[in-house]
Amino acid sequence: MKYDIRNIKFAKEGKKRIEWAERDMPVLNLIKERFKKEKPLRGKRVSACLHVTAETANLVRTMKEGGAEVLLCASNPLSTQDDVAASLAKDYGINVFAIHGEDKKSYYNHLKAALDFKPNVTMDDGADLLHLLHTEYKEVAKNIIGSMEETTTGVIRLKALENEGRLNVPIIAVNDAKTKNMFDNRYGTGQSTLDGIIRATDMLIAGKNIVVVGYGWCGRGFATRARGMGAKVIVTEVDHIKALEAAMDGFSVMPMREAAKIGDLFCTLTGDIHVIRKEHFRKMRDGAVVCNSGHFDVEIDIKGLKKIAKSVRKNVRNNVDEYMIGGKKSPQPPFNKGGKRVYVLAEGRLINLAAAEGHPASVMDMSFSTQSLATEYVVKNYKKLKNKVYDVPENIENWIAKLKLKSMNINIDKLTPEQRRYLKSWELGT
Ligand code: NAI
Numbered sequence: 448m449k450y451d452i453r454n455i456k457f458a459k460e461g462k463k464r465i466e467w468a469e470r471d472m473p474v475l476n477l478i479k480e481r482f483k484k485e486k487p488l489r490g491k492r493v494s495a496c497l498h499v500t501a502e503t504a505n506l507v508r509t510m511k512e513g514g515a516e517v518l519l520c521a522s523n524p525l526s527t528q529d530d531v532a533a534s535l536a537k538d539y540g541i542n543v544f545a546i547h548g549e550d551k552k553s554y555y556n557h558l559k560a561a562l563d564f565k566p567n568v569t570m571d572d573g574a575d576l577l578h579l580l581h582t583e584y585k586e587v588a589k590n591i592i593g594s595m596e597e598t599t600t601g602v603i604r605l606k607a608l609e610n611e612g613r614l615n616v617p618i619i620a621v622n623d624a625k626t627k628n629m630f631d632n633r634y635g636t637g638q639s640t641l642d643g644i645i646r647a648t649d650m651l652i653a654g655k656n657i658v659v660v661g662y663g664w665c666g667r668g669f670a671t672r673a674r675g676m677g678a679k680v681i682v683t684e685v686d687h688i689k690a691l692e693a694a695m696d697g698f699s700v701m702p703m704r705e706a707a708k709i710g711d712l713f714c715t716l717t718g719d720i721h722v723i724r725k726e727h728f729r730k731m732r733d734g735a736v737v738c739n740s741g742h743f744d745v746e747i748d749i750k751g752l753k754k755i756a757k758s759v760r761k762n763v764r765n766n767v768d769e770y771m772i773g774g775k776k777s778p779q780p781p782f783n784k785g786g787k788r789v790y791v792l793a794e795g796r797l798i799n800l801a802a803a804e805g806h807p808a809s810v811m812d813m814s815f816s817t818q819s820l821a822t823e824y825v826v827k828n829y830k831k832l833k834n835k836v837y838d839v840p841e842n843i844e845n846w847i848a849k850l851k852l853k854s855m856n857i858n859i860d861k862l863t864p865e866q867r868r869y870l871k872s873w874e875l876g877t
Contacts, residue, residue: 449518450536450543451557453529461501461534465508468501471808473854474816474847475505482513487823489514494566496558496576497597498526498800499545502811504534507541509819518564520557521545522572522597525793526800555579562587568822569594569616573742574601581608581615588615593825593832595621595818599632599663600718600742602836609836617832619821621814624839626847628664630813635806637668639799640714640740641676647766647792647802648736650712653677658710660703661717662686662693665740669716670698681706683722703727714798715739715746725751728772733787738798747795757786766793766802816847 469476482488493515497503507517519541521527527547535541542564544557558576561569562584569576574596580588594616596602602622608614621627641652657678659670670680670693681699683706684690694700703723706713707730715722718741725748731737739746753759756770763769767790774786793801805811820843825832852859862870869875 448536448540448542449560450532451546451553451560452532452536452543453546455533455537457530457533458537459530459534461504461528461530461532462538464501464528464531465504465534465539468808468811469505472502472505472812472815474812474850475509475819477850478816478819479505479509479512482509482819482823486514488568488826491515491567491592491826492518492564493568493570493822494518494520494561494564494576495570496520496522496561497570497572498522498805499532499535499543500526500528500800500805500811501531502806502808502815504531504539504541505808506811506815506818507535508539509815510822511539511541513819513823515568516542518542518561518566519545520561520576521549521554522575523797523800524549524551524554525796526805528804559584565590567592568825570597570818570822571595571601572597574604577601577605577608577616577618581613585615591616592829593617593619593822595619595821595825596836597627597814597818598622598742599628599665603718606836609834614834614836617825617829617834618836619825619839620836621817621821621839624817624844626817626839626844626851627814630810631806632664633668635668635810636665636716636740636799637670637672639803639806640665640669640716641672643740643798643801643803644712644714644736644738644792647738647798648764648790650736655679655711656681656709658683658703658706658713659698660713660715660722660746661719661741662689662698663716663718665716667692667696669714669740670696674698678712681710704730707731710735713737716741717746718742720745721748721751722746724748725755728752728755728770728789731772731787731789734790735787736790736792737795738792739795740798742797744795744797747791749791749795752789752791756789763790767791768794813847813851816850817843820847
C-alpha cells in the first residue's frame with residue numbers, strides 16, 4: 448500500500464469524520480453490505496480522482512469491500528481533508544495521494560500515480576485523469592474497461608473527445624443521472640455554496656442583492672436557497688429557455704453588464720470561462736463579493752482583475768482577497784481613497800469545498816451509490832461497451848431513488864392495473 452498525505456497522525460480525527468458521514472449514507476451502506484458478500488469487483492483495480500472528503504472515503508471503502516484494490520487522489524487541491532486521507536491510509540488500507548493545498552506539480556504527480564497504478568476502472572470529477580489518459584498516459588487506456596464521470600464540466604470535456612472520435616475508453620456519465628444531478632448539483636451545491644460563502648465572509652444574506660450566474664442545476668439550487676434566506680436574487684444566463692425559467696420562477700433576469708452595477712454578492716455556477724470579466728469588475732459597487740461554485744477556477748477572470756487592480760491584499764480574512772480598483776493608495780483603511788474594493792473568495796475556486804465541507808453526506812449518498820452501481824455495471828457489461836459516453840442505466844436510478852425514499856420513511860402510490868392499461872393505450876381518452 449502506498450500513500451502521499453500530509454500526516455498519518457491525523458488518522459484518528461479522520462476516522463471519526465468518516466464514521467459520522469457513514470451514518471447519513473443509508474443507500475451506500477446497503478450497497479457496501481451486498482458488495483462485502485458478493486465481491487462483484489474482485490480482482491479489479493480502481494483509481495478514483497475525486498474530492499478527498501469523508502463521503503468519498505465511504506465510496507472507496509465500498510469499492511474495497513466489493514473486492515477492488517483502490518487508489519484515491521484529489522480532483523481539487525483545496526478540497527482534501529487531510530485527516531480523512533490519513534485515516535483511509537491507516538485504517539482502511541486505501542492508497543491515497545492527496546494533500547490539502549498541494550501545488551500544481553504535486554497535484555499532477557498524484558494524478559500520475561493514479562494511472563501508474565494501472566487501473567481497470569477510473570472515476571473522475573472534472574476529467575483530469577481522463578485528460579492525462581488521452582495525452583501522456585495513452586498506453587494505460589488498454590487496461591481500462593470503463594470510467595465514471597462525476598461532474599458536468601467533466602462530461603462536457605468527455606463529450607468533446609467523443610465528438611472528435613478520440614475517446615479511448617467507455618464512459619458512464621454519472622453526473623447526468625437524476626439521482627446525481629438533482630440531489631448533488633441542485634440541493635447539495637445550493638446549500639453548501641451558501642454555507643461556504645457564510646463561513647468565508649460571515650455576511651448576512653437577508654436583504655442582499657445576490658447575482659447568480661448560470662441557471663442550470665447548480666444555479667437553480669443556489670438561487671432558491673438564497674431567496675429562502677431573504678436575498679433579492681438576480682439571474683444572468685446565455686440560454687433563452689433557462690432565462691425564461693428563471694423569470695417564471697420569480698427572479699430578476701438581466702445581462703451581467705447590468706447586474707454588475709447592483710450586486711452585493713456574485714456567484715458563478717456555469718462550467719464556462721470568464722463569465723465575470725474586467726468590464727464587469729469596473730462596474731461593481733464598493734465591497735462587492737465575488738465567488739465561484741463551478742468546477743474550475745476559470746469562471747472569474749482573476750488575471751484580468753489583477754491587471755486593473757491598483758493593489759491586492761491577500762487573506763484579509765481566511766479565504767478572502769481584497770482587490771482595490773481605482774482611487775489613490777492611502778496608508779489608512781480603505782487604503783485606496785476614492786476607489787473601491789472587490790473581494791474574491793477562495794481565489795475563485797469552488798467555494799463550497801474551499802471554505803465549507805462540500806455537500807452533506809446525505810446528498811453524496813445518492814451520487815456515490817450511483818457511482819458504485821455504475822462501476823458494478825461496467826465490470827459486468829464491459830464487453831458490450833464501446834468508447835462512448837453512456838447514461839446510467841434507468842433501473843439503477845430507480846433502485847437508488849426507491850431505497851432513498853425508504854430510508855426517509857416515505858411511501859408512494861402504485862399504479863392500479865386500470866391505470867397501467869390506460870397509460871399504455873391510445874384508444875381511450877377522447
Ligand atoms: P448546467 O449545464 O445545468 O448549468 C450551467 C448553466 O450555465 C447553463 O444554464 C448555461 O446556459 C449557463 N451559462 C453558461 N455560460 C454562461 C454565461 N456566460 N453567463 C451566464 N450563464 C451561463 O450545469 P450544472 O450542473 O449546474 O453545473 C455548473 C457547474 O458547477 C459545472 O462546472 C459543474 O461541474 C459544477 N458543479 C459544482 C459542484 C460543486 O460542488 N460546487 C457540484 C456539481 C457541479
